[in-house]
Amino acid sequence: MNQYGLDDVITYQCRNGFYPPLLRNTTKCTRVGWVPRPRCVQHCDMPIFENTRAVITGRPFRPNDTLDYQCLDGYENRDGSTNGSMVCGEDGWLHLPTCFKSADKCGLPPVVSNGDITSFPLEGYPPGSRVRYQCQAYYELRGPTDVICSYGKWSKPPRCIDPCVISEEIMNEKNIQLKGKDNKTYYVKTGNIIQFMCKSGRKVVTSEESFQAVCREGTVEFPRCE
Numbered sequence: 688m689n690q691y692g693l694d695d696v697i698t699y700q701c702r703n704g705f706y707p708p709l710l711r712n713t714t715k716c717t718r719v720g721w722v723p724r725p726r727c728v729q730h731c732d733m734p735i736f737e738n739t740r741a742v743i744t745g746r747p748f749r750p751n752d753t754l755d756y757q758c759l760d761g762y763e764n765r766d767g768s769t770n771g772s773m774v775c776g777e778d779g780w781l782h783l784p785t786c787f788k789s790a791d792k793c794g795l796p797p798v799v800s801n802g803d804i805t806s807f808p809l810e811g812y813p814p815g816s817r818v819r820y821q822c823q824a825y826y827e828l829r830g831p832t833d834v835i836c837s838y839g840k841w842s843k844p845p846r847c848i849d850p851c852v853i854s855e856e857i858m859n860e861k862n863i864q865l866k867g868k869d870n871k872t873y874y875v876k877t878g879n880i881i882q883f884m885c886k887s888g889r890k891v892v893t894s895e896e897s898f899q900a901v902c903r904e905g906t907v908e909f910p911r912c913e
Contacts, residue, residue, distance in 0.1 A: 691716045692716065693716055693717070693718065694715065694716060694717075695715070695716045696713055696714070696715045696716075697713065697714060697716075698712055698713050699712055699713075699714065699725050700712065701727035702727065705727040705728060705729055705730070706727065706728060706729075706730060706749045706750060707725070707726060707727060707728075708723075708726055708728055708750055708777065711723070712725075728750050728777040729777075730747035730748055730749055730750075730775070731747065731748040731749075731750075731752070731775035731776075731779060731780055732747060732748075733748075734754070734773070734780050734783060736756070736783060736784055736785075736786075737786070738758060738759050738762045738786040738787070739756050739757065739758055739759065739762075739784050739786045740756065740757050740759065741754055741755065741756040741757070742754070742755065748775040749775060750775055750776060750777055751774065751775065752774070752775045753772045753773065753774050753775070754772060754773050754775070754780075755770065755771075755772045756770065756771060756772065756773065756784050757769060757770040758770065758784070758786035759786065761788060761789060761790075762786040762787060762788055762789065763786065763787065763789050763792075764784050764785060764786055764787075764813075765785060765813045767811065771784060785813070787813055787814050790839055791813075791814045791837075791838050791839050792811045792812065792813060792814070792836075792839065793811065793812040793814075793816065793836035793839055793840065793841055794810075794811060794812075795808055795809075795810075796808065796812075796818045796834060796841060796844070797834065797841050797844040799820055799822075799844050799845060799846065799847055800846075800847060801822060801823045801826045801847040801849070802820050802821065802822045802823065802826070802828070802845065802846075802847040803820065803821060803823070804818050804819065804820055804821075805818075805819045805820070805821055806818060806819070812836045813836065814836055814837060814838065815835070815836065815837075816835070816836040817833050817834070817835050817836075818833065818834050818841075819832055819833050820832060820833070820834070820844065820845050822847035822848075823847065824874075825850035825874040825875075825876055826847040826848060826849065826850060826876075827847070827848040827850070827876050827877045827878065828845050828846075828847060828848075829845060829846045829847075829848050830843065830844070830845030830846055831843065831844075831845055832845065848877045848904050848905070849877070849904060849905030850874045850875055850876050850877065850902065850905065851874070851875045851877070851881070851902035851903075851905060851906065851907045852872065852873075852874060852905075853865065853872065853873040853874075853875060853881060853907070854872045855870055855871060855872055857909060858870065858883075858909075861909050861910065861911045861912065862885060862886050862889040862911065862912040862913060863883045863884065863885060863886060863889075863898075863909065863910055863911065863912055864883065864884060864885075864886050865881070865882070865883060865884075866882040866883060866884045866898075867882070875902045875907075876902065877902050877903060877904050877905070878901070878902065878903075879901070879902050880899055880900070880901055880902075881899075881900045881901070881902060881907060882898065882899055883897075883898045883899075883900065883909070883910050884898065885912035886912065889912035889913060890912060890913055891910075891912055892910075892911045892912055892913050893910040893911050894910075897909075897910035897911075898910045
């Protein structure tokens with residue numbers, strides 16, 4: 688077994704088909720070990736992609752080598768450009784191109800009343816793009832959370848269902864109040880149960896069941912007292 692002294696420098700050789708990172712195959716003996724640590728990584732083969740042309744050299748690509756490509760006529764990549772480059776990394780190609788038909792690009796996502804997308808809007812979206820929606824406070828999201836761009840069209844967006852508004856004015860008119868809550872305006876999400884009770888000194892007029900009303904897409908059947 689070879690013994691090496693401090694500050695000794697050696698050159699190592701990788702097996703066939705492998706290369707040292709940054710094409711540096713020397714390492715130095717230090718107090719903390721060999722620096723940089725000897726490593727061998729695999730080369731990149733010529734990638735297979737569609738709707739794209741590239742210069743084929745016939746040789747393997749080493750780490751950090753780049754390969755320029757160009758989309759075919761009528762196609763573009765996700766950056767909206769017709770050309771670009773990819774880099775050979777230690778684990779394979781980085782930034783593989785996806786060239787698609789320009790006509791398959793989507794415009795702005797559908798407008799949803801009382802809802803917004805969770806990301807910054809773009810001028811155009813490549814096929815396969817996904818956008819997520821959220822509703823404003825107290826509005827209930829109904830339907831798919833995400834919409835997807837496919838062949839120039841967005842999938843069906845969700846709806847934001849109106850909440851029920853329980854106002855002081857209505858409660859005073861019906862001589863009722865919210866059970867266990869202050870007499871002020873409340874917003875209730877659709878599907879939630881609202882419990883009412885008569886104001887002090889008032890008597891029930893409607894059925895007992897009506898005092899546990901359900902908010903249904905912005906509407907609620909109020910009980911009444913007299």
